[in-house]
Amino acid sequence: MNHEDWVRKELRALSKSLGFRYTPLEEIENRFTRIRTGMKKQKMDALLVVQKMNFYYLSGTTQDGLLFVPSEGKPLLMIKRELERSRVESPIQDIIALKSNREIPSLIEAHCGKLPNSLGLELDVLPVRDYFKFQELFPNTKFMDVSQILREIRKIKSHFEIDLMKKAGEIGKKVYLEAKTVLKEGMTEIEFGGLLEAAAKKYGHEGLLRVRSLNYEAYTWHVLSGLTGGIVSQSDSPMGGLGLSPAFPVGASLKVMSTHEPILVDFGTCFHGYQADETRMFSIGKMKKKFIDAYNACKEIHDAVLEETQSGADCEAIFMKTLRLAEKLGYKDSYLGPPGLQTRFIAHGIGMELNELPFIAHGQSYPLEKGMTFALEPKIVFPGEGSVGLENTVVVTENGYEILTPVSQEIFQV
Amino acid sequence: MNHEDWVRKELRALSKSLGFRYTPLEEIENRFTRIRTGMKKQKMDALLVVQKMNFYYLSGTTQDGLLFVPSEGKPLLMIKRELERSRVESPIQDIIALKSNREIPSLIEAHCGKLPNSLGLELDVLPVRDYFKFQELFPNTKFMDVSQILREIRKIKSHFEIDLMKKAGEIGKKVYLEAKTVLKEGMTEIEFGGLLEAAAKKYGHEGLLRVRSLNYEAYTWHVLSGLTGGIVSQSDSPMGGLGLSPAFPVGASLKVMSTHEPILVDFGTCFHGYQADETRMFSIGKMKKKFIDAYNACKEIHDAVLEETQSGADCEAIFMKTLRLAEKLGYKDSYLGPPGLQTRFIAHGIGMELNELPFIAHGQSYPLEKGMTFALEPKIVFPGEGSVGLENTVVVTENGYEILTPVSQEIFQV
Numbered sequence: 001m002n003h004e005d006w007v008r009k010e011l012r013a014l015s016k017s018l019g020f021r022y023t024p025l026e027e028i029e030n031r032f033t034r035i036r037t038g039m040k041k042q043k044m045d046a047l048l049v050v051q052k053m054n055f056y057y058l059s060g061t062t063q064d065g066l067l068f069v070p071s072e073g074k075p076l077l078m079i080k081r082e083l084e085r086s087r088v089e090s091p092i093q094d095i096i097a098l099k100s101n102r103e104i105p106s107l108i109e110a111h112c113g114k115l116p117n118s119l120g121l122e123l124d125v126l127p128v129r130d131y132f133k134f135q136e137l138f139p140n141t142k143f144m145d146v147s148q149i150l151r152e153i154r155k156i157k158s159h160f161e162i163d164l165m166k167k168a169g170e171i172g173k174k175v176y177l178e179a180k181t182v183l184k185e186g187m188t189e190i191e192f193g194g195l196l197e198a199a200a201k202k203y204g205h206e207g208l209l210r211v212r213s214l215n216y217e218a219y220t221w222h223v224l225s226g227l228t229g230g231i232v233s234q235s236d237s238p239m240g241g242l243g244l245s246p247a248f249p250v251g252a253s254l255k256v257m258s259t260h261e262p263i264l265v266d267f268g269t270c271f272h273g274y275q276a277d278e279t280r281m282f283s284i285g286k287m288k289k290k291f292i293d294a295y296n297a298c299k300e301i302h303d304a305v306l307e308e309t310q311s312g313a314d315c316e317a318i319f320m321k322t323l324r325l326a327e328k329l330g331y332k333d334s335y336l337g338p339p340g341l342q343t344r345f346i347a348h349g350i351g352m353e354l355n356e357l358p359f360i361a362h363g364q365s366y367p368l369e370k371g372m373t374f375a376l377e378p379k380i381v382f383p384g385e386g387s388v389g390l391e392n393t394v395v396v397t398e399n400g401y402e403i404l405t406p407v408s409q410e411i412f413q414v
Numbered sequence: 415m416n417h418e419d420w421v422r423k424e425l426r427a428l429s430k431s432l433g434f435r436y437t438p439l440e441e442i443e444n445r446f447t448r449i450r451t452g453m454k455k456q457k458m459d460a461l462l463v464v465q466k467m468n469f470y471y472l473s474g475t476t477q478d479g480l481l482f483v484p485s486e487g488k489p490l491l492m493i494k495r496e497l498e499r500s501r502v503e504s505p506i507q508d509i510i511a512l513k514s515n516r517e518i519p520s521l522i523e524a525h526c527g528k529l530p531n532s533l534g535l536e537l538d539v540l541p542v543r544d545y546f547k548f549q550e551l552f553p554n555t556k557f558m559d560v561s562q563i564l565r566e567i568r569k570i571k572s573h574f575e576i577d578l579m580k581k582a583g584e585i586g587k588k589v590y591l592e593a594k595t596v597l598k599e600g601m602t603e604i605e606f607g608g609l610l611e612a613a614a615k616k617y618g619h620e621g622l623l624r625v626r627s628l629n630y631e632a633y634t635w636h637v638l639s640g641l642t643g644g645i646v647s648q649s650d651s652p653m654g655g656l657g658l659s660p661a662f663p664v665g666a667s668l669k670v671m672s673t674h675e676p677i678l679v680d681f682g683t684c685f686h687g688y689q690a691d692e693t694r695m696f697s698i699g700k701m702k703k704k705f706i707d708a709y710n711a712c713k714e715i716h717d718a719v720l721e722e723t724q725s726g727a728d729c730e731a732i733f734m735k736t737l738r739l740a741e742k743l744g745y746k747d748s749y750l751g752p753p754g755l756q757t758r759f760i761a762h763g764i765g766m767e768l769n770e771l772p773f774i775a776h777g778q779s780y781p782l783e784k785g786m787t788f789a790l791e792p793k794i795v796f797p798g799e800g801s802v803g804l805e806n807t808v809v810v811t812e813n814g815y816e817i818l819t820p821v822s823q824e825i826f827q828v
Contacts, residue, residue, distance in 0.1 A: 123546075126542050
């Protein structure tokens, strides 16, 4: 059978029967409306979207291609591979084949009747070599940076997006419940982490977490037990863990988990590109009192942030309040990492990427807004001993918040 | 306890007890010698390495930082996080703290006595925004692209590197042997894929595969059964599979695997950053004859490539030979994908990234060299029905080759 014919006739039904959800046209149109407001403010004639998550956000597909969005007129989706599949996945009307990037200007000219005078590109991630090639392709066009506009628009989630994050949170709940039956004495951290990810995939977790960065790599197997929980590594987190080698020096290791140690499980799940991030504590036998006390402090800080969480609250002010509370509770030198290595955020924005806006953090003075989503994660670290923490993914509502990760906050003791 | 003290006293012993291998000084020095030859040819005064895998290759650590390499004199490793750990992991002598990128020029000047007139950057992956910042930091320096030099040097693997790839291959062998006991009727593709990855991690697989690209994402759960094996997607591979959603439209899906279908498992493993990639076929009950015949054709093409594999053989000539052989065997319209969507390579270079040199491919006319490593993967695709394939990771030796993925090539029937 011909591949084109098979895709046209069968792909939609097969995908739907297995739970695929396609981004509706009105959802995409809302996003275009919002982005065009930002473009017009900066007098940007058009934008050319390359990076996969922005591309998915504005087209509904992650097939390989580029999306051209003029500030007036219809967007043009140019697809390298696979064209027919993109037509099933995207509600955009004008979808055409792109054999080589050299064709981009002529395809745009045929679509719009002219080339843009100014063109927005995602300069926060676009490689220099690709930028130089675009300069050759559009010699008379002025390039502008559209990264910040896209980042600002994506920080407010729609009902459609929040619903996908809730589904990710439901997968997470199943994983943590199953974890209690998986954890056994004598297991290594990475064995436990691998089995948790296997469980998550069984329930529809997509396996990859995404972060917007050249070098930062997201992963789910952040399982740290006892002293590995006290190790700081290259990641911007209170503790990185030991990892498996100098090439992957973060997350779970081949260390065997022992009784009475704090076992920290920071596990993200992903559904249709949307992520939920959460952390819970485990132990084999009862956890030592020092760590139970520290975990209760994390809960107190967590709840204090939620008390402040509503539209209009200032992100930096909330963060500074947690510093004072941590000090009052006796954790000044272990809150968010060891002295000299403490991180400066208590929550990171989350959606399709793990480092979206907002950050509840030092230096981030701006208000929370309805529809913002963040992962709130107070953690306490003792070098050479271990760490504890709690994390939930939260959406800001008009008068408060809703938690998208509905797992019990007890310490899971086996 | 102080984190610095703990790392200095305890990290090396803990890491070594759990199997960490550090890159030896002489290995790093050999790499510097080779890269300096390339730099001098291009009259490049120095290079500044940012991207994680190049950084690991030249420093032995993946802590967060930048590496400055002058064409003459000692390299300087500048570390943001975590400094003490990088001193355990890297054999480089001059390792200093970097608080902000703004300090880079003054640190380099203090180290070398001057700033370079020309500086190589990795323009194939470096984001434009970072490039602009470097232009501000080094207003009198000419920037050059060092990507190709690094790519050329990394394509020839040392004994140290090949040994790590062999270890990755040994993990793969354990995974495929365990897979026979894992695969059960009624399982979904993603459930099977998740359990394979859990098994791999238990044996030390690092969980992430790496590829040098803004948008391309590597993953291990490429498990395709029956008709999902006939689906082409955004990836540059003969078949992408259905995946879990429009946000992740490749690899295993929630489809239940049925009896007698071809089940293709393309699974990569990673040890200390070095990867081995392999594909084997599975079935529940006997696979249909059409697919067994096609698999035997894949084996014939695979073996024909190996017959040609030795130092000096031309990559494009080998690829063209496989096209003729596939046609002779009756698979002209299904070899490497369906008509119009066929890929143009039979092998991709592999090491720390899945798209290294060499490519045994159309348009890649250059000789194989001793120490090159590639993943050889003939595949045959029938839209609406399924696909078959075989893949092994191979190193080129003086007079031939060695296979680094020692799993039996039988069809694993359960």
